[in-house]
Amino acid sequence: MGKTYDVIIIGLGGMGSTTAYQLAKRGKRVLGIEQFAPAHDQGSSHGGSRIYRQAYFEDPAYVPLLLRAYELWEEIKRESGRELLTVTGGLMMGPPDSQTVAGSIKSAKQWNLPYETLSAAEVHKRFPVFTPSPNQVALYEKKAGFVRPELSVYTHLVEAEKHGADLRFFEKVRSWEPHSSGEGVTVVTESGTFEAGKLVITAGAWSSQILKDIGVSLEVERQVMMFFEPIGGVEPYRVGHFPIYIWEADDYTQLYGFPSFDLRGEGAKVAFFRKGGVPCTPETIDRNVYTEEIQTLRDYLEQGLPSLSGRFLEAKTCMYANTPDQHFVICRHPDYEQVNIAAGFSGHGFKFASVIGEIMADLAIDGSTKHPIDLFRPQRFVHH
Ligand SMILES: Cc1cc2nc3c(=O)[nH]c(=O)nc-3n(C[C@H](O)[C@H](O)[C@H](O)COP(=O)(O)OP(=O)(O)OC[C@H]3O[C@@H](n4cnc5c(N)ncnc54)[C@H](O)[C@@H]3O)c2cc1C
Numbered sequence: 001m002g003k004t005y006d007v008i009i010i011g012l013g014g015m016g017s018t019t020a021y022q023l024a025k026r027g028k029r030v031l032g033i034e035q036f037a038p039a040h041d042q043g044s045s046h047g048g049s050r051i052y053r054q055a056y057f058e059d060p061a062y063v064p065l066l067l068r069a070y071e072l073w074e075e076i077k078r079e080s081g082r083e084l085l086t087v088t089g090g091l092m093m094g095p096p097d098s099q100t101v102a103g104s105i106k107s108a109k110q111w112n113l114p115y116e117t118l119s120a121a122e123v124h125k126r127f128p129v130f131t132p133s134p135n136q137v138a139l140y141e142k143k144a145g146f147v148r149p150e151l152s153v154y155t156h157l158v159e160a161e162k163h164g165a166d167l168r169f170f171e172k173v174r175s176w177e178p179h180s181s182g183e184g185v186t187v188v189t190e191s192g193t194f195e196a197g198k199l200v201i202t203a204g205a206w207s208s209q210i211l212k213d214i215g216v217s218l219e220v221e222r223q224v225m226m227f228f229e230p231i232g233g234v235e236p237y238r239v240g241h242f243p244i245y246i247w248e249a250d251d252y253t254q255l256y257g258f259p260s261f262d263l264r265g266e267g268a269k270v271a272f273f274r275k276g277g278v279p280c281t282p283e284t285i286d287r288n289v290y291t292e293e294i295q296t297l298r299d300y301l302e303q304g305l306p307s308l309s310g311r312f313l314e315a316k317t318c319m320y321a322n323t324p325d326q327h328f329v330i331c332r333h334p335d336y337e338q339v340n341i342a343a344g345f346s347g348h349g350f351k352f353a354s355v356i357g358e359i360m361a362d363l364a365i366d367g368s369t370k371h372p373i374d375l376f377r378p379q380r381f382v383h384h
Pocket of ligand 1: 010011012016044049052173203205352
């Protein structure tokens with residue numbers, strides 16, 4: 001039996017890395033266990049960029065968490081000297097009644113967030129590469145941008161180690177067992193047995209069983225991100241000229257994309273949001289990308305962003321871990337108070353990673369958090 005820890009974390013991806021950092025910074029003895037390399041590309045936290053925005057169409061209840069997440073992205077930047085969040089401005093564009101536009105405006109109004117509304121012509125004037133149909137409108141918010149997922153995971157792990165965390169990689173957790181007392185847990189990996197007072201499970205797409213145990217069904221889904229070289233040159237797409245965007249086409253299909261930056265700098269990344277997801281498991285995901293998938297995305301680009309449909313450069317597959325209502329699951333385990341879970345981030349979690357670390361550290365240390373996480377209770381799926 002090795003050394004005893006205050007908290008063991010299973011999974012050091014987007015959420016586990018920030019949790020390790022927050023706990024270690026608060027002086028806790030932390031053991032983090034990850035089955036793959038630091039900042040690997042087998043889960044949900046790779047591909048270079050993730051959208052950050054505040055006028056949140058999914059639900060206004062996320063806004064306070066987004067505001068705190070922003071502060072923490074700034075804090076880790078100061079501490080590490082690395083720019084994890086790049087603010088570019090963000091365009092939420094679509095038919096006026098679309099979730100992207102109407103939902104974003106609703107959140108912005110409710111929380112008094114600054115924003116502008118733009119007509120299709122105004123969008124085209126400000127960002128000439130966009131050619132929305134005349135009925136479309138947009139919300140523009142200055143504080144949107146993108147987070148770098150691999151750099152975030154890597155940076156939080158490095159900073160966690162500086163604060164004394166023990167981090168183990170290429171080591172898979174086989175099982176864990178809560179001690180009956182309510183305090184204490186034993187974790188068994190491929191190479192050892194470890195004890196701690198508390199457990200945090202941040203296992204991403206590998207969370208199906210733990211969520212099933214607490215009454216939540218998880219659907220893991222293959223998604224693809226693609227890089228294209230713009231026709232006529234990348235200049236209008238570069239950071240400084242071009243925002244992050246979510247664009248809902250006239251048939252209500254959502255696409256999103258990023259400005260061009262150092263990763264595949266000759267191109268820009270674009271993807272469907274949810275459309276075309278193929279159910280899979282981490283073991284069965286098909287990492288090939290097919291010509292028809294590339295063509296389907298091109299067909300949409302022709303409508304609203306035609307110059308992006310140039311040479312195809314590269315694609316990456318990734319997993320969404322979806323709950324039935326696409327809201328997260330963040331909680332203490334209903335049966336074991338020493339066990340805390342953060343999972344089911346449903347394709348929109350990364351922008352929150354900085355604040356999720358703070359929340360999980362609160363839950364592990366105090367058993368509660370001041371952050372509003374009621375929306376994420378697993379009990380919402382229990383039907384009487
Ligand atoms: C294509 C795509 C685009 C996205 N775009 C956005 C976006 O623009 N904005 C946004 O906010 N969010 C976005 N998301 C969502 C966001 O990236 C995810 O919500 C987030 O990365 C989830 O982090 P996680 O920590 O839950 O999972 P992961 O980062 O995958 O971490 C889970 C970790 O647990 C480890 N693990 C699991 N089981 C074990 C075990 N038994 N033993 C040891 N280790 C284990 C895994 O190896 C993995 O490292 C996107 C997701 C995808 C796939």
